[in-house]
Amino acid sequence: xxxxxxxxxxxxxxxxxxxxxxxxxxxxxxxxxxxxxxxxxxxxxxxxxxxxxxxxxxxxxxxxxxxxxxxxxxxxxxxxxxxxxxxxxxxxxxxxxxxxxxxxxxxxxxxxxxxxxxxxxxxxxxxxxxxxxxxxxxxxxxxxxxxxxxxxxxxxxxxxxxxxxxxxxxxxxxxxxxxxxxxxxxxxxxxxxxxxxxxxxxxxxxxxxxxxxxxxxxxxxxxxxxxxxxxxxxxxxxxxxxxxxxxxxxxxxxxxxxxxxxxxxxxxxxxxxxxxxxxxxxxxxxxxxxxxxxxxxxxxxxxxxxxxxxxxxxxxxxxxxxxxxxxxxxxxxxxxxxxxxxxxxxxxxxxxxxxxxxxxxxxxxxxx
Amino acid sequence: xxxxxxxxxxxxxxxxxxxxxxxxxxxxxxxxxxxxxxxxxxxxxxxxxxxxxxxx
Numbered sequence: 001x002x003x004x005x006x007x008x009x010x011x012x013x014x015x016x017x018x019x020x021x022x023x024x025x026x027x028x029x030x031x032x033x034x035x036x037x038x039x040x041x042x043x044x045x046x047x048x049x050x051x052x053x054x055x056x057x058x059x060x061x062x063x064x065x066x067x068x069x070x071x072x073x074x075x076x077x078x079x080x081x082x083x084x085x086x087x088x089x090x091x092x093x094x095x096x097x098x099x100x101x102x103x104x105x106x107x108x109x110x111x112x113x114x115x116x117x118x119x120x121x122x123x124x125x126x127x128x129x130x131x132x133x134x135x136x137x138x139x140x141x142x143x144x145x146x147x148x149x150x151x152x153x154x155x156x157x158x159x160x161x162x163x164x165x166x167x168x169x170x171x172x173x174x175x176x177x178x179x180x181x182x183x184x185x186x187x188x189x190x191x192x193x194x195x196x197x198x199x200x201x202x203x204x205x206x207x208x209x210x211x212x213x214x215x216x217x218x219x220x221x222x223x224x225x226x227x228x229x230x231x232x233x234x235x236x237x238x239x240x241x242x243x244x245x246x247x248x249x250x251x252x253x254x255x256x257x258x259x260x261x262x263x264x265x266x267x268x269x270x271x272x273x274x275x276x277x278x279x280x281x282x283x284x285x286x287x288x289x290x291x292x293x294x295x296x297x298x299x300x301x302x303x304x305x306x307x308x309x310x311x312x313x314x315x316x317x318x319x320x321x322x323x324x325x326x327x328x329x330x331x332x333x334x335x336x337x338x339x340x341x342x343x344x345x346x347x348x349x350x351x352x353x354x355x356x357x358x359x360x361x362x363x364x365x366x367x368x
Numbered sequence: 369x370x371x372x373x374x375x376x377x378x379x380x381x382x383x384x385x386x387x388x389x390x391x392x393x394x395x396x397x398x399x400x401x402x403x404x405x406x407x408x409x410x411x412x413x414x415x416x417x418x419x420x421x422x423x424x
Contacts, residue, residue: 356371366389368382
């Protein structure tokens with residue numbers, strides 16, 4: 001069996017390792033145009049901040065791949081021919097597969113703002129973004145970050161460590177308004193204040209202005225205010241990377257459509273991780289999961305099915321974690337931004353405002 | 369926020385629909401930092417009791 005995996009992020013690599021364990025004789029090829037070796041995407045910011053070097057965020061030594069007979073191809077998969085069971089690469093090479101896993105991840109979203117293609121405007125998703133940010137923030141005095149979510153706060157923290165003044169535009173009236181209740185958001189706001197980040201709530205980006213060299217010189221907010229800056233970070237979320245999928249007859253919507261076995265509409269073609277969209281997500285679950293740990297779970301699950309042990313993907317109890325400057329965050333189960341009327345919410349906060357605990361429960365009987 | 373809880377313990381509480389009294393009473397079993405709970409558990413439990421008293 002020759003398994004070809006497109007993408008060497010956490011989903012693709014977990015699938016490769018799981019298949020190697022379940023089927024020691026399988027031939028496994030990982031194709032990636034992003035990096036030669038797998039690295040930990042969630043640690044990208046620490047490289048910019050100087051806490052870690054790039055080699056430190058590679059979870060495996062470079063010999064690991066050969067030792068485990070995982071063939072690495074550094075190139076772009078440009079076309080998929082499902083009838084021939086072949087993938088075309090940018091190198092001119094064609095790879096034949098018995099099973100194909102699409103684990104192509106995401107791309108940063110852009111909202112179609114005027115000026116969004118100017119030099120110095122970018123998202124933060126992968127290694128090329130890190131290199132671009134390293135280059136374009138050298139010696140600058142102010143950056144503007146668009147988006148009040150996880151990447152927004154990361155970008156602000158990154159700028160802060162380089163002593164670059166940061167302004168963050170947040171559409172909602174408080175930070176991460178779609179996810180965090182107001183009390184928790186206030187704790188994050190305190191982190192912003194303590195780190196001298198200028199946060200503008202209820203404010204969106206209207207346009208980005210460039211200089212004669214095509215480089216960012218300012219932005220204009222939805223209130224019409226012009227803020228001079230030399231760099232703009234886009235943190236308004238990601239969307240599935242469909243560039244390969246669109247070269248084929250694989251069915252897509254916002255993501256690559258999969259059933260609960262993570263199978264696409266094409267024979268022997270699977271999709272998992274950020275790029276996959278579940279046709280029938282479980283109750284209370286979203287169809288596209290763009291999380292590190294669900295990517296790992298999907299990679300492990302799809303490997304079983306590929307090895308002839310059909311295993312439906314079951315996400316289990318929701319979990320997520322993040323860090324906002326010095327404040328760690330964990331959540332288990334459903335704790336929405338607005339507590340539903342039939343749910344009680346217990347909230348305790350330490351007098352220092354440095355930690356807090358919220359537990360939502362049903363009122364009668366009083367249980368989780 | 370600012371706390372690290374054990375995933376297995378929290379998941380189990382949610383899956384088994386554990387009574388909220390039990391959860392509040394056993395918070396330290398979920399915490400990675402027993403010292404934290406030794407110091408703050410009384411305050412958390414007191415606040416929970418006060419809320420219950422108001423409801424009744």
